[in-house]
Amino acid sequence: MAVEIRDIHKTFRIPRHRITSFKERAAHPFGRIEYRDLKTLRGISLDVHKGEFFGIVGRNGSGKSTLLKIMASIYAADAGTIRIAGRLAPFIELGVGFDPELAARDNIILNGVMMGLGRHEAERRFDAIMDFAELRDFEDLKLKNYSSGMTVRLAFAVMVQADADVLLIDEVLAVGDASFQQKCTDTFYAMRNAGKTIVLVTHDMGAVQRYCDRAMLIHDGVSTFMGDPEEVGRRYLQLNFSKDSGAIAAPDVHARIVDAWLEDRGGERQKNIGGREPIRVKTVIEARERLENVVVGYHLYDVRGIHVLGFNYSPRETGDGAPEVLEEGQRLRVNVELENQLAAGHYFLKCWVSRDRQPGDLTVQVFDLLDFIVYDVEPIAGLFEVKPVMSSEALP
C-alpha cells in the first residue's frame, strides 16, 4: 500500500462578507460575520497500491483538487487520516516557486528542494535535468527570457528527476507541443514501470483510460465509483449529460446539453458504431439565456488525444431556416451525419456552443459529448480511409 486515506472530511467556511482590514473591523465593531459552509469532501476513503497509476475524476467543484491538496499537506483536513509510504511530491502546477530573475541552475535547485530533494541531491541532478529538458544551451539564461514552452519543459524535467515515491499530479499533462506531449506520455509510462505510485487528478477521460490502472469518480465530495477506468469514464460522461445534472459548472454557462446520442441507419440509439456505417449524432441544446448567432462546433479525438477532425454548424450561414436566435429556455436539435471512414478505435466527440452577445464578445462553451467505438473495420493505414483517384501509364 502506498496511500491510505480514511474518511476525510473538509468543509470550507466562506464568509458572506469578508473583512480584510482592521479599518473595516473598527468601522463595524459589532458586525457579525456570517458564514456559509461549503462541504467539499464528505468522508472519502481510498487505497492506492504501490506502483499503481490511480486516477481521480470528477466535475469542477466535485472536491477532487481539494482531496489532492489535503494529500499534499497544503490544506488541513477537518477529520480523517491519510497515511503515505515514502516521499511524496505534489505537482499542482508546474514550476512552483520559479523565479524569473534567476538562471536555470538556481531555479532548479530551489524547485528541487521544494519538491523534497536534498540540496546536494538537487545539484547532483542538475545535468540530468537540463538534458531531459533539452535546454543545455540555455543554462545561464534568466528564466524571464525563456519562452513559456521552455519553462514548462524545465519544470517537467525537475518533476521527473525529483524522484518521489508518490507523485500527485493535477492536470499538468496538457502542456507543451506535440513532441513534448509525447515525451510526457513516455515519461509517465516509464515512471509507472519504475514502480512509482502516481495519483492523477483530471477531467480528461482520455488520459484516465490511457494511463490509469484504477480510477475513482468523485461527485459532490463523495466517492461514487471506484475501479476500472473505462467504467469511470463512462459514468463520468453519464454524470455530465444525465437529464437532471444541470449544466457543467463553467463560469459562463449560457447553454446546456439536454441530450446527445448516436444513431444507426434505422434511427435507433446506439452506443457504438460499425465500420463504414454513417455516424449520426443528434444533440439537443438548450439556451440558458438569449443567444444570438448560435454556432455549434464538433471536434473528434481519438483515444490518444489526437484531433481527428472538426466542423461547425451555424444556422445563419447555412440558411436552412433554423432559428439564428435562441430565446432563453428554447431548445435546438442539431443533426449531424458524417461519412464514416475512420479506423477502428475508441473516439471522443467534443462539442462547443458559442454565443455572440455584442460584437466582439464571443464566448465558447465546451462539452464532452460522446465517446464511442468504431468496430469491425478491416485494417486501414493511418487514421482515415481515403479514396484517391490513381492511374498509371507506361513511359517510353
Next chain:
Amino acid sequence: MKTTTAAGLEDADPPRPVTRAERPPAVADELREVKGPSAFGGGRRRFFELLLLMAMTDFRKTFFGTVLGYAWSLLRPLLTFAVLLVVFTRIVRIGSQIPNYPMFLLFNIVFFGFFQEGTTTATTAVVARESIVRKTQFPRLVIPLAAVLTGLLNLGTNLVAVLAFFFFFGVGPYWTWLLFPVLLGLMLILTAAVATLLSALYVRRRDVAIIWGVLSLALFYGSAVLFPIDLVPPGLLRDVMLINPLVLIMIQAHQWIIDPGAQSAVAVAGGWVNLIPAALVFVGVCLWSIRFFNREAPRVAEEL
C-alpha cells in the same frame, strides 16, 4: 541510493516495456501519517535548507543583479545617515555634545535598519509567495524567517562599511566589540518574532502593512536610535521607553560599540530588577508570535 532512480529516463533509449513482475522491489513501504500543513512540518533538514536557499537567493538578487549592487545596498542607510547628520549637528545641534555622534548615528541606523527591513519585508512575504503556499508542501514559518535572514545578510555587508568608517574616524576597536553577537542575537530573535507575527496577521488583515509602516517609524524615533538615552529626562517618558526591549538593546550598543564611557542598560534602568518589564515584553512578543503563527499556519493556504 536506490537503484530505481529514474535511470531509464536519463539515457536516450526508448522506453522498454516492463512487465509488472520485472518491476523493482518496493523501497519505502512503511505508511506514515500525513499531518497536514504547519509552521514547521517536513523535517528539520528540509526546513533549514529551504530557509537558507530562499534567503540566499533573495540576497543575491539584490546584490548581483547590478554591477553596483553593493553600492546600492549601502545607499539607503548612507543617505538616511547623511540627512539626519545634517539635521542633528547643524540644525537641532544635539549631536555636538555627544562624543562620536556621527558614528553613533551611522551604527544605529544600520543596526536598527535590520529590524525595520526584516519586519517590513516579512509582513507581505507570505502573501507574496502565495503560489508556493497554495501549490506545494511547505513549512510556512520558513517564509518570514527567510525575509529576516536576508535582512541579516544585508546587515553583515553594511557592517563591513560601518567598520571602515569606524577606522577612518578613529572609533575603537574596543574589546567590548566582541560582545556584539549578544546584542545581535537579541535583535535577531526580536526581529524574527515580530516578522513572524506580522506575516500571519497580514494574511487576514491587509492594512497591517500600512499600520506597521507608521508604527515602525514611531519605533525608529522612540528607540534611542537618533539620540542617546541621557537626553530623555528621567520620569514617566523614560520609564515608558525602558519597557521597549529595542531601547535597551540600543543603549547597550552605545556603550559596547561606540563609547565605553556611556552608561550601560542596567545603569540607565537603575538596576537589574528594572529590566524585568522589558524582558517580559520580549518573551511575550516571542510567545505570542509563535503561538499565533502556529495556529494560523494550517489554514493559511485557504485564507489567501
